Amino acid sequence: xxxxxxxxxxxxxxxxxxxxxxxxxxxxxxxxxxxxxxxxxxxxxxxxxxxxxxxxxxxxxxxxxxxxxxxxxxxxxxxxxxxxxxxxxxxxxxxxxxxxxxxxxxxxxxxxxxxxxxxxxxxxxxxxxxxxxxxxxxxxxxxxxxxxxxxxxxx
Numbered sequence: 001x002x003x004x005x006x007x008x009x010x011x012x013x014x015x016x017x018x019x020x021x022x023x024x025x026x027x028x029x030x031x032x033x034x035x036x037x038x039x040x041x042x043x044x045x046x047x048x049x050x051x052x053x054x055x056x057x058x059x060x061x062x063x064x065x066x067x068x069x070x071x072x073x074x075x076x077x078x079x080x081x082x083x084x085x086x087x088x089x090x091x092x093x094x095x096x097x098x099x100x101x102x103x104x105x106x107x108x109x110x111x112x113x114x115x116x117x118x119x120x121x122x123x124x125x126x127x128x129x130x131x132x133x134x135x136x137x138x139x140x141x142x143x144x145x146x147x148x149x150x151x152x153x154x155x
Contacts, residue, residue: 008154011096011130012147018046023140030138033104039136040082040100051085054095060084063126064091070118070125072111079115084128094119097128103137113146121151 026042041058048056061068061080068079085096097119099112116131118124131148147154 008130008147008149014050015047015096015098015132016145018043018050019134019143019145021046022136023143027138030102030136033102036082036100036102036105039102040098043098043100043134044083047083047085051095054085054093055088056083056085057088058083060086060088062088064089068126070115072114072118077115079119081115081119086128091127094126094128096130096132097126098132098134101133101135103135103142109133109135113148116148117151120148124151 022043026039029039029042037058044056044058059080059082061078063069068081069076070079071077081097082100083096083098084094085098087093097116099116101107101109101112112133116133119126120128120131129149133144133146133148135144137143
């Protein structure tokens, strides 16, 4: 099954289902203010169950046989997505690209948004079907999720 032919609302539903499971079972990680890599690796475990025919990788910095790089403001940056749902070694199923922040991380979010826009741009180098920015908060009602499609924010 190729995710590129799946309804994007269905993808959103599956991702949000995993976020719900994370909040149900892993809230203590947020309350303890764990590093984002801990948060993303735990979320990836839930995503793996929802997307069993794909690779769900954290900090995956490879593109084919090289490094994953993009240009932002005419500067080349090596990128390590927090989570990707894809097939390794090919670009045909670059399906979901996820960046994660926590509410206790004061870093600006603009760089994350720029990366997601660049990798979801159709006709670009990576062409991820869907980009997701998640800001986990200790209180789920304050959770922020932004979706991106073809280089733009998408609802």
